[in-house]
Every structure is written in structure tokens, then in C-alpha cells.
Amino acid sequence: MGGPALLTLGVALLAAVLAVIGVRTYAAGRERRQAFVDRLADDGHGRPRDGTRRRFPSLDRRLRATRAGRRLELRLAATGLAVTPGEFLVGMLAAVTGLWLVAHVTLAPFFGPLAAAVAVWSAFAFLNWQRQKRIEKFINQLPELSRILANATQAGLALRTALGMAAEELEAPAGEELAKVSDKLxxxxxxxxxxxxxxxxxxxxxxxxxVTTLVLSNRAGGAVVGSLRNLTKTLEERKETRREVRTQLSQVVVTAYVVPLLGIGTLLLMNKIAPGAIDRMTSTFLGQAAVVAAFALYALGFFLIRRFSKIDV
Incomplete structure (x- = not known):
């Protein structure tokens, strides 16, 4: 074997050794990074900081490695629920399977996929409802938050210190969100x-x-106490206005949910009166098209009622 061949073989072996070392180093780095992320989320005993035990940790790690999983984690964090992405995914799949089987047995096989689609939509609609509920609760705490910041600023405390004080005194969700702000600061x-x-x-x-008031006051200085006092009064008035509007529209909101439920109840009643009627109806293309059109119209009615009853104050 000549010199060039030995040199080529040596370079190839060196490259292989370096490749193995690089792969091992990369894998060890990923493991340390994931362990660090888990320590930040856990209390050291496999449980989140709220004291509950985490389920499906391997599924959580795989979901967090994907873009959809990270978006799902952000949506769950905005709701304030102590649910991991893996738990949400497993729960949603269980609900999809259960509703599919119930619709298949109770109504007809044609309704299985429709029930599964409704289950998926309901799961994400529940997240949006929880997020909106958390936002509403946070808005109701804004007058008290503004009052605490005004008092702390008037006492000579810096804005960073005032935010930390508000995080300790206020309940969730304002306390939790301000604690995140204090941690970032x-x-x-x-x-x-x-x-x-x-x-x-x-x-x-x-x-x-x-936020705009606090940012501008922090940048340019000025009478931040007076601005916060006026803002507190304005927020109190808007809080009462929002409460009155929500009370006036409560009947319309209930109607939006009752109309689709009446349609589903009619199907169940028809199948109860004439057993097998729904199965016979969905056995033809025209019957299936009529059912899909009816569900689409119910969904459109629900959307329009909710749209018309949404008033921004």
C-alpha cells in the first residue's frame, strides 16, 4: 500500500472519529439542554411547580421539538391551565375516539367522523374560551393594579420595584403575569x-x-402618578360598562349555543321514535348531503349570532 493510500485511509479514519465525537457531543448537549428545561418546569421530583405530577414527559419533549407543539404550549400558557401539551393531546385524542364511538353506535356510522371533527374543534374552542376568560379576569384587576402602581410611585419607588410589589399583592392572573414581568426585568x-x-x-x-402609559412615563418621565390616577378612574368606568353590556347580551349568547343543541336533540329524538331512521337516511348520498348541509347551516348560524353579539367596549 502506497503513501497516498495510507494518507487517504488515515484521513478517513480521523474524519470518522471526529464525526462520532461530534454526534456524541451533540446528543449530550441536547440531553443537558432538555434536562435544564425540565428542571425549570419541575420542582425536582417530576412534578410541575404547582405540585401536580407531570404525565407523558417523553411525548411533551417530542411535541416541544416541533413548531406546532411550541405554538400549542404557548396557547396553553395563555390559558393559565396546569396542562402540558402531551396531556392536552392525549386528552383530545381520547375525546375524539370516545365521541366517534358514541356517534357510531348511537346515531349512525356516518356521524363518527363528524363527531370527531366536532371534538377537535371543541378542544381548541375550549382553549380560546379559557384564554378569553383569563383576559377578562385580568382586565377586571387592572384598576387595582393601576392604583397600586400609582401609590407605589407616589411613595418614591421605582417602576421596577412597583411592578414587583404589585405581583406580590395581586391574585392570579395579574399576580402571575406581573411575576413573569418582574423575572424578565x-x-x-x-x-x-x-x-x-x-x-x-x-x-x-x-x-x-x-402599558403605553407606563412605557412613555418611563422613557420621558413626567407626572406618572397623575396619569395613573386618571387611568384608574377610566378603567373603573370601562369595567362597569363592560359588565352592563355583557349582561344585556347574555340572552343572545345563550341562544347561539341553544340553536345547535336543538338540532342534535332533534336527531336523537327522531332516532328514538323511529329506530334506524338516521342509519337509513345516511345510507344514501342525498341523505348524507342533507345532513352535512344542515350541520353547516347550524355552524353558520352559531357564527353569525356570536359575531353580531360581540361588541367591543
């Missing part, structure tokens, strides 16, 4: 960035006004 984030992320997590006009 503690590790070097600016007030603009920390408050901007808060406004993105819980979007509302009232919070945007409060």
Missing part, C-alpha cells in the same frame, strides 16, 4: 420589552393603554 430585559410581551400574551385595549 431581573435578568436584564427592558421595561418596554417585558411589558410589551405582557400585552401580547393578554391582548386588550385597557392593558395596551396601561
Amino acid at each position: 431581573a435578568v436584564g430585559h427592558s421595561i418596554d420589552d417585558a411589558l410589551g410581551e405582557l400585552a401580547e400574551r393578554l391582548p386588550s385595549r385597557e392593558l395596551v393603554v396601561l
